[in-house]
Amino acid sequence: MLAREKTFEIFNRVCKHSKADETEMITSGAKSSLTRFANNTITQNVSEENYVISVRVNFGGRTARATTNKFDDDSLQRVVESASALARVQDSDPDLLPIPDRSAFDPAGPIVARTYFETSKVGPVERAEGVAQMVDVAKKHNLTAAGTYATSESVEAIVNSKGLNAYHSQTSAEASITMIAGDSSGWQKANFPDVRDLDPAALAEVAARKAKDSAHPKELPPGKYTVILEPAAVLDLIGFMFWDWGGQAILDERSFLNNRIGERIFGENINITDDVYHPLQTGCPFDGEGVRRKRISLVENGVVQRLVFARGTAAKIAKSDYADKIGPVEATGHGFPIPNEIGEMPSNIVVASPDGKSKTVDQMISSAERAILVTRLWYIREVDPYEKILTGMTRDGTFLVENGRIQHGLLNFRFNQSLIHLLNNVVEMSQPVRSTGEESFDMVVPAMMVNDFNFTEVTKF
């Protein structure tokens, strides 16, 4: 693992080569391993250790970045020269801010401790044992299993010539499993910083049950249905809207929130925060410039309250026509490394019902006269950027619920669904849980029961 002290040592050598007014260095990388299996056999088993440094130089309103994974003096000199060559020929940008000083990341602020020795010591034998647990469940149920068991120990750090330094490391243990029967399948996935929280056999049992319960799926015509979306399906859908949640997206007029901030655009039961300090969250407590992330209430009772801002975006917004129209404007610690085209986004999403009332998925099923239970969604893409219409498919466990019980599996659907309308039609939520999918980033989200979900086609399996 690349230690904090090593990043200082590299940065000191970088600075010797830099003739820029200001210099910044981001370090990132990991020791990561992933064991992959299919047909009840380990098919791929990989491990890598790689760290990169990314140097940004500022010459009076001109900036650029260069990256290398080599830390010898020649490579460091080359990376500084590359960044400098890219920066020097630019026109000066009056909106480019100087790099932040050390006060941007107060080390006395909230601590996030997400590194576990138990996770970092997992090796190929332990990963194979984790896979064996899942495969054993498959064999017990006469199913075929495919999936992954992965661990990593990663680091992110930023140091600059104004004395800012911020360092974060964390571990991760993740298991994902698809159980396959003759004409059906079931899926589960989870990850945690501490490997002791991960229970591959339990995930495998749930996936196996879904595969068996959805055997011999029947066809239901497309149309609008009440759906029960499990947390992975919820996060994979709503993740598409957070790219629009930064001030730069508003300035660029590419956000579905343009002309909608301060309005109640979702149901009153929708509350969303961005909170890297939440106990179920993971991630780094500073942004691409080293600014400490703040906890931001994005949506309260269906009203879009706040956006997130990088330092530069906040300064531009303050001078724009939007200054008094989009809620409090300040650097919130959500910026991407500069230069970039996107600006910023919230990436530590927590969704919870306002009054803490909740129903478990089983209770939602029990209360449903007719609904479709969705385990997972797939290949979600944006159809309309302003109405936020998304298309995609159900996958690996789609069920008809009638009279409070799961009746049978269903052939998978294609949906075309506006996220705005979806978040106006949420009638029940579970307690939020740490959840992970494949189409978006990890979140802390509940399962949701949603009326009038728009399925437009049915596929052949």
Added chain:
Amino acid sequence: MKEIANWVLDICSARGVQYAEARIVDERQRALATKNGKIGGASDAESLGIGIRVLANGAWGFAATEDLTRAGVETAARLALEIAHASAKVKQEDVRLAPEKAYQDDWSSPCRIDPFSISIEQNLDLLMKIDSELRGVEGVTLAETNLNFRRYEQWFYNTDGSDIHQLRHTTGVGYAAYSFEGSEIQKRSYPNSFGGQWQDRGYELVEELKLVENARRIGEEAVALHKADQCPEGRFDIVLDSSQLGLQIHESVGHPIELDRVLGMEANFAGTSFLTVDKLRNLKYGSDIVNVVADATEAHGPGLGTFKYDDEGVPGQCTPIISDGQFTGYLSSRETAHTIGENRSNGSMRAEGWNRTPMIRMTNISILPGPKPLTLEQLIASTDHGIFYQTNRSWSIDDKRYNFQFGTEIGWEIKGGKLTRMLKNPSYSGITTEFWNSMDAICSRDQWTLWGTPNCGKGQPQQVMGTGHGAAPARFRGVKVGTAYKGAE
């Protein structure tokens, strides 16, 4: 490099492995971008390291390191061996590799003008000129441009005795104009979405694309879309431009023919395939005029899937995938070839970089043009009533690659053999084999373009790969249109 590889192969041979390979990759990238008259991105990146793949005790292990000292490389080799032995604890049968000859060779992709030799000032000047043209159109609210260059040099050695050096240059360039008005965001891109056109060539690609000359038209179309009629819903004859047909091939032919998917090896993430092995030479995939090849050879053109050897040392080949409408071939590897009765891989194993293990990936999956002269104008002229689709905007397909839905940035109604009104938010959907069987015309070679898709994701950990797709405009009869917006309120 050979000395470094020998450290690996010596250790592996001493441990009695069935097979081992070492890939050393030295990669350099440059990315430049503008947004609304300012620099949106300016970055260089370089990466050097080694990936070691071993087959021991009938199972795979892979380890990668950026530490190219003898100690670093030997540690990684031992780790790969340790991983392979751990893999062997969960297996149903041993991995069997199809035999392959040893090759000693040196190859470079065609590159007339080294893109890294072009000054940064010249590149930024071009992007700013395009930006100025786009924003010169009233109503354009966001203009984005990009230029990307990559130099990818690889040294490959394996225990079969291969010693292969390959160098590829990739160039990508494009731009987009956005217009926000009322409750709509409309977008037009040139020459394609996904960052424009990408090929394994030098800067000569940039010079050929008439980038500045097309910018004003693209800006004007983005703005005009607000006043266009909504694409209707129903069944129509449709004509796809070559870039949209390229993506249609990628999603509904390229992915389902990946033999690892077919065999269930991607079931947890990318999915499986409707093309089970019993369908080989037993499925009418498309109409009689549908001919698709997987062609990695230089003769096919400078696509993102062109190489002389794949990443397990097998020569690039041309494999017929659909021949006169019949399904005739998969993309395979040394491990999977025997499952379809072949005794040799067709050379489709590719890795994103030194730190990723090779896996079956698309090469250049291209539809062959029609044999008789047919221009796009003639194709439209022979269409009584239909819709012409240009430039992809959204794409989605199920995990067996049956049901798809695509949207494009712009559409045009065809009436009486002529393009008439502009249509906004056009979409179409269907089932793969039904769709390809509805194709009744394809334009000729002079209308054919080898497009690059730079962002194909597959695998765990995910690998992003560039793939090539040659296509000419084509017509499909009676396709379902407009479903994307059906009932989406």
